[in-house]
Amino acid sequence: MNCFLIAADRGEARVQALARLAQGLGYTVLYAADFAALHRNRAFMEARRPLVLVPEGQGATEGAIQLARMEPSRAFVVYVAEALAPDLYKSLVRSQSGEWIGWDNAAQELRDVTKGLGATEPADRNARIVSFLPSKGGVGNTTLTVETGIRLSSQRKQPLRVALLDLNLQGGTLADALDVEPRFDIGEIVAQPERLDEQLVDVFTSRHTPRLDIFACPPRHIAFGDVPPAILFTFIDTIARRYEAILMDLPKVWVPWIDNILQGSDAVVVCGGATVPALRVLTQSLAHLDTLEIPAERLAVAVNACETDLLGRITNQAQIERPLSGRSVFCLRRDPATANGALDAGRSLFEIAPNARLTHDIGRLAEWCGTAAKLA
Ligand SMILES: Nc1ncnc2c1ncn2[C@@H]1O[C@H](COP(=O)(O)OP(=O)(O)OP(=O)(O)O)[C@@H](O)[C@H]1O
Ligand SMILES: [Mg+2]
Known part of the structure; x- marks a missing residue:
């Protein structure tokens, strides 16, 4: 070197x-x-x-x-x-x-x-994969992916080399959330798969910090059906050598290869909302995941934007958790001011509101991800 x-x-x-x-x-x-x-x-x-x-x-x-x-x-x-x-x-x-x-x-x-220079210091093993699956739109899937990535890449004891991969190939917001320019032009490897090499991966990389890289598609019209899954998996294998963890922000529209990604993940977080209809679609997503036989210890449920009482305690937590019993459940507080403040600033909650209760809630989820994916 x-x-x-x-x-x-x-x-x-x-x-x-x-x-x-x-x-x-x-x-x-x-x-x-x-x-x-x-x-x-x-x-x-x-x-x-x-x-x-x-x-x-x-x-x-x-x-x-x-x-x-x-x-x-x-x-x-x-x-x-x-x-x-x-x-x-x-x-x-x-x-x-x-x-x-x-x-x-x-x-x-x-x-x-x-x-953080994956290319100059190759990882001694392939990255662990943590997937974030939204059960419906707008439940905070991207927020939780980003915050977990920030947390794992900056934890004091053992900071990890982390990549965030936005698989919302059309109109993903992950790059915006951290105010970086999206560079992962997947259309380029679809057109010429033979071009995929380490140098092209460098070109596709948006660096947030020396330990946190982002792969997100620039706004461009590309349909899911136009991306052969083999190309996507080859890309994931290629970047897996550079990082200790890859966090996937999965799309809410279901396509068959999502199941392959979930089955190949070391940990899966299913994100949902706390309202009655949101909990219903969340349990439907979980029923689908059960058919994929994801081991219980690798699966967590994040119920985001839960209402709180005047003391900041989550209301109806028992009712929320009842249909989810037997699973690892994380209830995260609703705090639009903090969540949107971070989004608007293009910075993470850990950075701008380290003491907010929502930040602590997410911290617990990130900790679970580290343990479940055996990153700790
Ligand atoms: N705990 C929370 N409390 C309040 N607002 C939240 C919370 N978590 C996320 N939000 C807000 O919800 C909105 C959607 O968040 P985000 O983009 O992360 O969701 P998503 O599931 O990725 O959405 P999409 O379906 O568009 O991909 C954002 O404005 C975000 O700031
Ligand atoms: Mg999103």
Whole structure:
């Protein structure tokens, strides 16, 4: 695994320290005197997803941002500096191909940001799959997928490399929920399946954080029937080598391959609402899942947007849970202000409302996902 270090003077103490850190992470360090030299370097030009380390220095900030923003962004650029102005930091991170780390804690931070580089550090086993299945539209399936992904990828004890895959191939909202540009143009592999390789996966990836990637389709007219399931499964197998967990946001319209995905999942969360009609369709979905013989310990039911009393306790919890007895049930509170606030901001509830009761409810569900899928 090569890493490219931009340094006019290789003998400089900080440059040497950085090289040692990269070597400690298993990289072979190759030097380039500046960005122009980097682009003349054949090893760099032929690398699939090269890591480029840029220590602060004259022209380094601009060079790092420019390199990270280059389309299609092949390189992952880590800029190392004491400080970085917020607007420059934003430009670097929004490129989805750059990060800034400080000198003080460079060893830990470099390990963290490169851990997310699936392409440079392949997972030692295939990803576990967690599927989120809506029993009807608008029950918060996307919200729960996103929040669980954020939680698993940022948990303090053992942060995981996570991919969120939006299988609402038409009009999915997952990318919007995290304010990233959707890049998974599945029509391109349907038209030319032979083009599916690691480099194309890089192009399809929207990076939210170094440990959380998103695969969501740009708005484009593609019918479910036009996507051969084999192509979808090959794509999932290809990305499964890069992550520890893949979270699927499944569509509410049923197509036969959804059953295959559910049966191949390590954990399944069925999402529903708490009203009487919503609970009825939820039990219908569960009856269908029972025919697929998904083991009970791998299946959870998320009853979302439950009404609460003045003390914030869920009302009618017993009635909600009665038809679901014998199953792992998670009742999540109704809190439109917090849920919609996060959606409008394109950020997660864990980020903007870490202390909200709804956030805690979702935290418990995310914890179950980690345990059921044996991710913990
Ligand atoms: N617990 C909750 N309380 C109140 N509002 C919620 C809750 N969870 C989600 N919402 C809101 O419900 C709406 C639908 O959420 P979301 O998009 O996650 O649902 P979905 O099941 O994925 O919908 P779709 O069928 O469109 O894919 C959003 O406005 C979201 O903010
Ligand atoms: Mg959705």
